[in-house]
């Protein structure tokens with residue numbers, strides 16, 4: 001049987017920021033597929049292009065950012081060439097976006113109920129009754145007592161505000177929810193309960209999730225697949241559990257050694273020495289080479305390509321000699 | 328394998344250090360905020376009856392969810408807030424006896440604070456040198472102009488920003504989040520502190536940058552012989568720097584003890600919740616799927632009884648009538664303490680049941696919600 005076609009296909013996407021000097025290549029030839037109902041996480045340090053990638057996919061980029069090459073297909077439709085009118089039809093109803101900070105995304109002087117209502121009436125003709133019913137329904141779904149429809153954002157805890165944002169994204173039961181670090185502003189307990197709830201809703205309602213985070217440990221039990229980004233490029237992608245069990249790219253290994261664990265013996269933590277490059281002036285060869293503990297001569301000049309290594313795709317010269325599996 | 332310069336230095340292996348004279352001590356420290364307008368008599372109990380001790384050269388972690396009262400406690404210790412009740416003693420002397428501005432200034436220099444948000448804690452219109460030089464002028468009147476400059480360079484080097492001359496002339500927007508937090512520590516060091524109150528200094532930074540700052544705190548303790556109160560909601564990060572842990576919930580210290588002891592044998596159900604919530608890729612899927620939806624409690628006019636009982640999977644009848652007190656749970660040694668009726672009489676905990684099936688939600692008073 002043929003596998004179902006992916007609902008989201010990203011092909012060789014390149015995004016640049018125009019600057020006074022050289023353009024900044026924040027997303028460089030990124031290709032990703034997302035299946036219906038799948039949970040794909042994108043991880044990497046701040047500044048590696050995660051938000052730019054999400055914004056490009058959701059058609060939310062504004063100058064000086066510009067898609068310079070590549071394609072994005074959502075449910076078979078060309079997203080990049082779509083008219084603003086068609087886009088309005090698709091956005092919210094078929095895909096929605098949850099931003100990093102609810103504090104910035106929510107209007108501080110409107111009640112949660114009024115904001116849910118606005119979002120709904122902007123995209124559909126609905127009776128006041130229907131708006132009211134649906135608002136209560138999505139709040140309950142995400143674990144907020146509908147009594148909070150009358151609350152203003154500042155009256156809610158950080159965790160509840162983030163949930164209200166997710167409720168808003170689910171108003172029209174979209175097929176894809178794009179989330180940009182939705183838990184980074186809340187504490188570890190609220191973060192955990194949000195993750196569990198996103199996962200439960202995803203399984204219950206069947207939407208696909210594209211989830212961005214700088215904290216790889218956060219998604220370890222929630223995403224189906226994981227894409228690691230470094231300096232605008234995907235450097236490793238594979239099934240989440242496989243990737244945690246056997247990370248192959250030196251950068252992925254570095255990220256794995258960066259978060260503290262409470263289980264097992266206390267090990268000293270290692271970070272990744274150095275800082276990510278300025279994307280207006282990325283290093284030649286492998287972009288990670290100035291920080292890589294396994295750097296070889298050719299890494300300084302030859303850019304590695306994303307290639308199959310056992311079950312994953314890895315962008316690293318360490319695996320140049322691996323013979324691709326025969327079919 | 329070679330130790331990278333970024334490797335963390337684990338806290339002393341033999342657990343908490345031998346008791347020495349407290350550097351700072353609080354007795355019954357309490358802060359209530361009146362809320363709900365002039366005619367209302369409601370009180371928000373942000374910190375209630377906190378007894379804590381911080382010794383010389385000790386790193387103590389204060390851990391708890393948002394809203395548990397950590398920042399309030401830090402602000403009381405920094406003399407930003409005035410206590411509703413209770414006392415703070417620094418090197419044996421009650422802060423209530425500091426009357427002159429000079430005494431207060433002197434204390435603030437000895438016990439400075441580093442804040443959570445590196446993006447708003449530095450004034451964007453001033454160069455890095457401004458805040459550091461100001462702290463030096465204020466707290467080190469003995470230094471000449473040249474001495475001040477040398478001191479500014481010394482503190483920048485201490486926080487790992489070298490060459491210091493390059494950083495002094497930078498504006499905050501030219502620095503990364505991690506570098507800004509280092510500037511925050513440099514400003515604190517400029518007043519020759521004995522205790523730095525670090526309120527969530529790494530919470531807003533990338534995971535990969537946090538380690539460097541945790542290391543920095545451990546280094547400062549060694550090099551400058553100072554103590555640190557490390558405030559965090561992430562109990563896992565405390566493991567890598569702290570000698571002792573204080574766990575705070577709803578204004579109370581609910582558990583305390585040596586870091587490894589508390590992490591390996593958490594006795595209070597709330598500490599167990601914090602541990603279960605910490606993301607851990609190495610955990611079994613089943614272990615890690617434990618989560619609960621409870622929001623931090625309302626601490627407005629709390630009555631008697633354990634404040635965690637609404638969320639607690641072990642709650643019993645006694646929990647809703649009598650406040651549990653901090654009691655020794657290490658056979659009387661008095662280092663590991665927990666404030667829980669059940670923990671007080673039970674051996675170390677078995678794995679937690681699913682909290683969602685236990686406990687009941689507290690009555691919600693209005694649309695404002697809890698937390």
Ligand SMILES: Nc1ncnc2c1ncn2[C@@H]1O[C@H](COP(=O)(O)OP(=O)(O)O)[C@@H](O)[C@H]1O
Pocket residue numbers: 017018019024026044045046047048049050051052053064278279280
């Ligand atoms: N307005 C802008 N002008 C120029 N460059 C920008 C702008 N915004 C972002 N960038 C560049 O794009 C890169 C990626 O940014 P971003 O997508 O926000 O990364 P992430 O979400 O991973 O932190 C940054 O390193 C920065 O160099």
Ligand SMILES: Nc1ncnc2c1ncn2[C@@H]1O[C@H](COP(=O)(O)OP(=O)(O)O)[C@@H](O)[C@H]1O
Pocket residue numbers: 360371372373391392393394395396397398399400626698
């Ligand atoms: N200045 C204030 N006025 C009124 N309430 C406050 C004030 N500061 C803190 N609170 C309340 O005190 C409780 C504890 O807050 P805080 O000390 O900031 O906790 P944490 O730092 O652990 O998140 C919260 O309920 C908070 O809303």
Ligand code: SF4
Pocket residue numbers: 249250251286287288289290292293294295296299304315316317318
């Ligand atoms: S290509 Fe070379 S420098 Fe790049 S990650 Fe692999 S070994 Fe390191």
Ligand code: SF4
Pocket residue numbers: 595596597633634635636637639640641642643646651666667668669670
């Ligand atoms: S005192 Fe009771 S409610 Fe409180 S933590 Fe212990 S068992 Fe739970």
Ligand SMILES: [Mg+2]
Pocket residue numbers: 050051052180
């Ligand atoms: Mg981002």
Ligand SMILES: [Mg+2]
Pocket residue numbers: 397398399526527
């Ligand atoms: Mg705080």
